[in-house]
Amino acid sequence: MDKLIITAALTGAEVTRKNQPNLPLTPDEIAEAAYQCYLAGASIVHIHARDKEGNPTQSYDVYKEIKEKIESKCNIIFQPSTGGAVWHGPDERLQPVELKPEMATLSAGTCNFGPDVFMNSQEYIEKFAIRMKELGVKPEIEVFERGMIENAKSLVKKGLVDTPLHFDFVLGVPGACPATAEDLMYMVKSIPEGSTWTVAGIGRHELPLATMGILLGGHVRVGFEDNVYYGRGQLAESNAQLVERIVRIAKELGREIATPDEAREILKI
Ligand code: KMH
Ligand code: ZN
Numbered sequence: 001m002d003k004l005i006i007t008a009a010l011t012g013a014e015v016t017r018k019n020q021p022n023l024p025l026t027p028d029e030i031a032e033a034a035y036q037c038y039l040a041g042a043s044i045v046h047i048h049a050r051d052k053e054g055n056p057t058q059s060y061d062v063y064k065e066i067k068e069k070i071e072s073k074c075n076i077i078f079q080p081s082t083g084g085a086v087w088h089g090p091d092e093r094l095q096p097v098e099l100k101p102e103m104a105t106l107s108a109g110t111c112n113f114g115p116d117v118f119m120n121s122q123e124y125i126e127k128f129a130i131r132m133k134e135l136g137v138k139p140e141i142e143v144f145e146r147g148m149i150e151n152a153k154s155l156v157k158k159g160l161v162d163t164p165l166h167f168d169f170v171l172g173v174p175g176a177c178p179a180t181a182e183d184l185m186y187m188v189k190s191i192p193e194g195s196t197w198t199v200a201g202i203g204r205h206e207l208p209l210a211t212m213g214i215l216l217g218g219h220v221r222v223g224f225e226d227n228v229y230y231g232r233g234q235l236a237e238s239n240a241q242l243v244e245r246i247v248r249i250a251k252e253l254g255r256e257i258a259t260p261d262e263a264r265e266i267l268k269i
Contacts, residue, residue: 001255002258003255003257005258005263006041006042006219006220007046007198007220007223008037008239009221009223009224009226010024010030010033010037010046010048010223010225011030011050012048013056013083013084013085013086014114014225016054020224022224022236024224027049027062027066027069028069030049031070033238033239034073034074035073035074035076037239038073038074039074040240041246042243043076043259044076044103046081046140047063047096048225049063049080056085056088058093058096060096063095063096067099077102077260077263077264077269078101078103079101079140080097082128086113086119102269103137103139103140103166103267103269105142106139106140107125107144107148109147111145111173111175111176112174112176113174113175114175126155126158129160132161133161138267140198141161141167141168143167143187144173146177149190149191153192163194164195166195166267168197169187169188169198169199171184171209172202181208184199184209184212184213184216196219198218199218199221200221201226201227202227203229206222214249214250214255220246222239222242222243
């Protein structure tokens with residue numbers, strides 16, 4: 001089994017300080033949170049930028065500032081979001097890819113997202129994939145529903161994405177695929193051989209699905225974007241605290257933790 005890649009999803013687009021008082025918002029706070037997660041054992045940080053008011057932004061300049069601040073602290077893999085917030089338009093969402101990060105997310109279809117709709121038309125999925133390929137950015141394919149895996153396979157057939165693919169199963173978003181063990185197994189069985197995958201369980205599903213990911217040879221995403229709690233009714237102190245717990249569980253289960261450079265090798269980036 002490969003060593004375990006832990007992704008820290010630090011901020012997200014939906015969470016506020018009301019939900020989680022320690023949510024990192026400014027570039028300095030996000031970079032410091034990334035560094036603390038790196039020290040705890042994360043090898044990738046999934047980043048959503050916020051503007052000066054704390055609202056989600058896909059601004060090239062803000063992502064650039066965050067990227068530079070993180071890179072001045074450590075060699076963790078910087079993975080910006082191209083998902084943004086549900087109200088961001090596709091061109092707006094694509095901006096951080098122009099920074100030529102090693103990775104970026106690529107959502108592979110449309111789904112309900114709580115009371116909203118997360119729009120990803122075929123036209124724009126392909127546009128995002130093409131630009132990532134042109135700039136040498138490895139997509140992490142975000143899968144919220146089973147059919148999105150088929151969309152990803154069609155991108156490979158069209159030559160728009162190189163293999164091996166790397167998937168992130170985001171399970172438990174209200175309105176999209178639930179976060180059961182069966183759903184995760186179904187996803188894992190459906191991806192092309194040779195692919196790598198990570199799992200992000202939403203809310204209370206984060207920990208059980210992460211543990212399954214560790215046992216099944218997948219990888220794990222945790223952080224305030226997906227879950228702000230440490231336990232029932234108990235807010236987590238930091239993103240790093242959530243990473244530390246995954247490191248402890250993985251070690252107990254006999255799975256070693258990947259450094260950022262080992263993650264680069266595993267993901268072929
Ligand atoms: N905020 C969601 C609507 C991604 O980062 O690529 C989309 C999202 C996916 O978070
Ligand atoms: Zn995200």
